[in-house]
Amino acid sequence: xxxxxxxxxxxxSPIKFGKKEKKLLTDPLSDNNPITVQVLGxxxxxxxxxxxxxxxxxxxxxxxxxxxxxxITSVLRNIIPKxxxxxVQLVIIATLVTMVELVLKAVAFESYKALSVFIGxxxxxxxxxxxxxxxxxxxxxxxxxxxxxxxxxxxGLILLIVAFFRELLGKGTIFDxxxxxxxxxxxxxxxxxxxxxxxxxxxxxxxxPAAMFVxxxxxxxxxxxxxxxxxxx
Amino acid sequence: MHxxxxxxxxxxxxxxxxxxxxxxxxxxxxxxxxxxEAIYAKKAVLSAVADHIDGDFKDLDGDGIQEIFASQIEQxxxxxxxxxxxxxxxxxxxxxxxxxxxxxxxxxxxKPIEDQILPVFVFTKxxxxxxxxxxTRGKGLWDAIWGNIAFEQDLNTIAGVAFDHKAETPGLxxxxxxxxxxAKQFIGKKVYDKDGSFRSVFVRKGGARDDVYEVDGISxxxxxxxxxxxxxxxxxxxxxxxxxTVKG
Numbered sequence: 001x002x003x004x005x006x007x008x009x010x011x012x013s014p015i016k017f018g019k020k021e022k023k024l025l026t027d028p029l030s031d032n033n034p035i036t037v038q039v040l041g042x043x044x045x046x047x048x049x050x051x052x053x054x055x056x057x058x059x060x061x062x063x064x065x066x067x068x069x070x071x072i073t074s075v076l077r078n079i080i081p082k083x084x085x086x087x088v089q090l091v092i093i094a095t096l097v098t099m100v101e102l103v104l105k106a107v108a109f110e111s112y113k114a115l116s117v118f119i120g121x122x123x124x125x126x127x128x129x130x131x132x133x134x135x136x137x138x139x140x141x142x143x144x145x146x147x148x149x150x151x152x153x154x155x156g157l158i159l160l161i162v163a164f165f166r167e168l169l170g171k172g173t174i175f176d177x178x179x180x181x182x183x184x185x186x187x188x189x190x191x192x193x194x195x196x197x198x199x200x201x202x203x204x205x206x207x208x209p210a211a212m213f214v215x216x217x218x219x220x221x222x223x224x225x226x227x228x229x230x231x232x233x
Numbered sequence: 234m235h236x237x238x239x240x241x242x243x244x245x246x247x248x249x250x251x252x253x254x255x256x257x258x259x260x261x262x263x264x265x266x267x268x269x270e271a272i273y274a275k276k277a278v279l280s281a282v283a284d285h286i287d288g289d290f291k292d293l294d295g296d297g298i299q300e301i302f303a304s305q306i307e308q309x310x311x312x313x314x315x316x317x318x319x320x321x322x323x324x325x326x327x328x329x330x331x332x333x334x335x336x337x338x339x340x341x342x343x344k345p346i347e348d349q350i351l352p353v354f355v356f357t358k359x360x361x362x363x364x365x366x367x368x369t370r371g372k373g374l375w376d377a378i379w380g381n382i383a384f385e386q387d388l389n390t391i392a393g394v395a396f397d398h399k400a401e402t403p404g405l406x407x408x409x410x411x412x413x414x415x416a417k418q419f420i421g422k423k424v425y426d427k428d429g430s431f432r433s434v435f436v437r438k439g440g441a442r443d444d445v446y447e448v449d450g451i452s453x454x455x456x457x458x459x460x461x462x463x464x465x466x467x468x469x470x471x472x473x474x475x476x477x478t479v480k481g
Contacts, residue, residue: 050403081235081243088247095251099258106262109269170404203453206404 015142024146028154030226034127035158036219037229041127045159046211048118052175055163057111059156061104061119063149065096066128070148072096073136080137089132090123097122127155162214170205268295274334275302280395281383282356282364284420308333309353315474318350326350338370338379351471356383364392365479369468374456376400378409378464382419388476391434394419396461406457418448424469431473433466 034040041062048058069092073080080088101119105112112119122128131151136144167173172181181199204210223229235243272295279298283290286301293301310318310333320331326348328335333352341349354366363386370379376399383392394416396409408415419434423445426432432446436458441447450458 079243081240083235084240084244088243091247091251095255098255102255102258102262102266105269106265109273113273203404207402 021143021146024143025150028147028150029157030154030222031229033154033158033222034130034151035155035215036222038127038130040130041125041155042215044118044121044125045155045162045215046208048115049159049163049166049211049214050170050206051114051167051173052160052163054111054114055156055159057104057108057115058118059152059159061097061100062122062125062128062155063152064100065093065122066131066152066155067145067148068096069093069128070131070136070144071141073132074139074141074144077137077139085137086133089129089137093128093132094123127151158215158218161218162211165214166205166210169202170210172199172201271334272298275299277395277397278302278306278334278354278366278368278381279356281366281381281393282358283395284393285356285358285362285364285383287359302334305357305359307355307357309355310336310350311353311472311475312350313347313471313474315476315478317475323350336368338368339377342370342377346471349471351475353472353475354381362386365476367469367472369464369471371460371464371468373398373401373409373460374406374454375402378406378457378460380409380461380464382465382469384424388480389423389425391419391422391424398457401454401457405451405453408451408454409457409461412451415449415451422446422448424465431470433462433469435466436462 028034031037035042035045044058044062048054069089072092073089076088097120100122101112104115104119131148135147139147164174167175168179173179181201205214275298276293279286279293279301280290286293310323310331312318318326323331323336327340328337328350333354336350336352338352341351352368356364356366358364365384365386365388367382367384368379369382370377372378378396378398378401380394380396382394384390385392396416398407398410401407401409403411418441422434424431424433426446435443435447436450437443437447438450438455438458440449
């Protein structure tokens with residue numbers, strides 16, 4: 001009797017981290033990744049991956065919005081009228097995005113300028129709305145938090161991987177720190193050089209098409225590594 | 234299923250909460266936003282004389298920029314006849330604050346040419362040398378481009394430039410801002426010829442053909458580069474009456 005009570009107490013405790021919870025958190029990182037498996041949120045993945053710094057700020061913003069909107073939707077899931085749930089979800093997302101934008105403008109103005117409209121466009125990021133509709137509106141807040149965190153980080157992870165290759169090959173830098181290729185001064189004064197000084201920046205990688213095939217290659221590698229993800233149909 | 238009544242009440246309460254939340258946050262952060270905007274604009278002006286500032290320009294923080302701007306920059310606003318406008322004159326043109334830093338070039342650009350006013354920033358280096366920073370604005374490929382051009386004391390030789398843009402293509406047109414080596418080409422170029430008539434600096438596709446009045450273009454950014462040439466030849470000419478009064 002006492003054992004059953006303890007077990008029941010454990011099951012209803014909100015901060016349990018068992019197999020199921022771990023799966024919620026880690027699944028979106030690889031086997032159910034929003035970008036490479038579900039192919040959602042591609043638009044912003046194309047636009048903000050020209051540099052690691054922008055990608056990192058964007059990733060943090062999306063994680064915050066994803067976690068926040070998931071938790072709020074989950075807490076309110078029983079009082080949100082079913083007829084207008086989509087509108088309510090959009091209002092929640094839009095509110096959080098606007099808050100993130102206002103805070104970013106106050107604490108990191110340069111990043112705010114660099115990301116310009118793309119922060120606002122998180123509102124239309126299908127990953128977030130998708131998680132609200134598919135998960136948060138029918139699950140408890142704690143699970144929704146893990147799900148939002150997992151999906152946000154899964155999205156950010158791909159963003160950073162793509163940005164790494166685009167910045168390295170396109171500008172020869174990582175986080176604006178010169179790694180390979182000639183310094184700008186090299187173009188005027190050819191006696192100055194740097195590691196891999198022969199490398200000429202490939203401008204294509206700074207342009208949008210590069211994001212398309214870098215993501216394509218990431219998806220390819222991912223599926224070669226996890227063959228069960230291959231869509232046989 | 235909720236009744237229509239409860240849906241409406243829910244919507245109303247939601248809107249009020251969200252509106253209060255966002256309005257409150259906006260008002261709390263407004264002073265910080267304004268400060269950031271001002272620093273950003275001042276940094277854009279100072280980056281034209283980045284090589285002449287004591288210490289490393291990249292290491293300057295917001296306070297450092299405010300400090301230099303307050304102690305080493307003299308702000309003037311002139312009209313198309315070269316006359317200096319006072320604070321009220323500038324505010325009458327619609328720029329609250331009345332200093333050169335408050336002049337919104339985007340708004341001036343839309344006015345008829347004879348009504349436009351121009352900001353002038355005079356930077357005094359620690360050794361007493363003066364640099365005149367002039368602003369200009371034009372069109373790139375996709376949207377507006379603008380720049381601050383610093384002149385030596387002879388008001389002819391360029392001491393540094395800083396261009397910026399709203400929406401040029403990264404890696405192509407955006408190089409006018411990102412590629413510091415390209416901007417450095419402008420240093421030492423002149424805008425007046427030997428007879429003293431205005432000539433401007435031309436961005437030449439395929440490589441400069443003149444040592445004094447031309448710089449190399451950017452591959453793949455012909456239209457942005459043409460926009461730079463156009464805004465320099467037009468925008469700097471606007472300052473001619475004022476520059477004449479300074480030269481005496």
